[in-house]
Amino acid sequence: MGGICTALAVIFMFGASFVPGIELTLFLISSLFTAVMVIEAGVAGGLSVFAAASLLGLILVPNKLALIPYVFCFGYYAILKYYIEKIKSGALQLVIKACYFAAVVCLGLLLFRQVLASSIHMPDWPVAGLIAAGIVMALLYDYVMTFLINWYRRRFKGSPENLKLVQ
Numbered sequence: 001m002g003g004i005c006t007a008l009a010v011i012f013m014f015g016a017s018f019v020p021g022i023e024l025t026l027f028l029i030s031s032l033f034t035a036v037m038v039i040e041a042g043v044a045g046g047l048s049v050f051a052a053a054s055l056l057g058l059i060l061v062p063n064k065l066a067l068i069p070y071v072f073c074f075g076y077y078a079i080l081k082y083y084i085e086k087i088k089s090g091a092l093q094l095v096i097k098a099c100y101f102a103a104v105v106c107l108g109l110l111l112f113r114q115v116l117a118s119s120i121h122m123p124d125w126p127v128a129g130l131i132a133a134g135i136v137m138a139l140l141y142d143y144v145m146t147f148l149i150n151w152y153r154r155r156f157k158g159s160p161e162n163l164k165l166v167q
Contacts, residue, residue: 001040002049005033009053009075010060017066027074028141035078035149039157043079050075073104081145097142098135105134 012030016023030053038046054075057067084096109130 002037002045002052005037005049006052006056009033009049010056013053013057013067013070014061016070017061017063023066023069024137024141027069028144030070031074031077032145032148032152034075035081035145036152038078038082039149039153043082046079046082047076050079072107077142078145078149081142094139097139101135101138102131104138105131108134 009030012026012033016026016030019026033053034046034050037049054067054071057070058064061067080100081097084093084100087093087096
């Protein structure tokens with residue numbers, strides 16, 4: 001199961017490096033295989049799929065820059081989601097997820113400015129808007145991931161106690 005999930009994650013990462021316009025969708029799909037392993041084999045299984053897919057992606061995917069979103073945000077999110085959703089308060093879960101996504105967006109913007117666009121002057125005023133939009137999109141990603149995890153549990157696990165999120 002781990003090998004299949006790893007292979008599928010790498011295939012979708014490979015696709016994300018070549019198909020313009022739907023990269024984030026393909027990264028969402030690739031991150032679901034980590035969630036499947038968390039459901040099937042626990043956190044250790046999810047970590048092994050994330051690590052193996054990341055390493056294989058670095059070897060097999062020609063566009064190494066395309067792997068940055070998977071390695072630094074999407075790939076391990078299912079594991080993080082597992083721990084966040086153990087918290088009983090739904091509001092606190094949402095706040096933690098929003099803070100995580102804000103940190104990822106801020107780090108991404110900072111790295112983009114420092115590494116890739118150091119010679120380009122970008123005004124500061126849209127940064128808050130970019131961060132807010134990033135949080136909204138990331139929370140939408142979390143919602144879709146929750147829906148797909150629950151679909152997987154209903155379809156392949158089938159029992160009512162398994163309808164809860166990754167636990």
